[in-house]
Amino acid sequence: MTMAKTTKSELFEFDHPCPIRDVLDRIGDQWSLLILKSLEHNAMRFNSLHREIGDISRQMLSRTLKRLEKDGYITRTVYAQVPARVEYALAELGISFLKPMNTLIQWADENHQAICRARKRQN
Amino acid sequence: MTMAKTTKSELFEFDHPCPIRDVLDRIGDQWSLLILKSLEHNAMRFNSLHREIGDISRQMLSRTLKRLEKDGYITRTVYAQVPARVEYALAELGISFLKPMNTLIQWADENHQAICRARKRQN
DNA sequence: TTTATTAGTCTATAATGTAGACCACTTAAA
């Protein structure tokens, strides 16, 4: 008997029981936040994002952008010119998200030292 | 020529160039936040955390607790009694962290619907 | 003609997360 295997992420794609888990499973990864912060003050193209972030792989940049777009955090605009010009920009949801996120970033800035000290203390 | 391979996480263990990345690389994983929220109102033992969170593996619970302790978010107290009693509780840093985090959680609650709608819209 | 740009995709490999068996110990019930 063959089973149409359902992965956890498929299972929870819609109507995740816990909002914050749903949000953080997406946004709390390695790269999403960095991308959103890069777009905070101006729209950007694929390759300039790649250069700005530096250590992200093209594949992960591509994937993460798609997810952010799908969830409504960013928009993707293709300009019909040659060579193609694709611009990524914050959508309403992304702008709104960065407000609470920025308070968290501020906390991180203020407490980074304390965390580093804690780490060193314990070897 | 053998190379003493250095992983990225080793490289950035101390003095990570970007505070928020450093913080989110640790806290933004699958489980850390869930654990911190479980400890928000009272200390807990290993197995009750395991039961409360439900779908975390023992290994990940163990690993994540160690990291949270090392970074100073939580404390681990062993009571010299039989059978052993090990309690995990929020440390100062953990309590302080949950303040900005809770505003983000509130945002997630308020915008979860919008995100789900965005996802459905795009297939 | 070589090089660089555009926005990505593809593949092989490395790193990470998972379930679930297992450990030594204690306690309580059958």
Added chain:
DNA sequence: TTTAAGTGGTCTACATTATAGACTAATAAA
């Protein structure tokens, strides 16, 4: 006395995810 269940974990085999870097096709500048 055996059995089961609880304590706080570790270990192993496997599944999932991320990585680097080659590759695409088109265009433009040197």
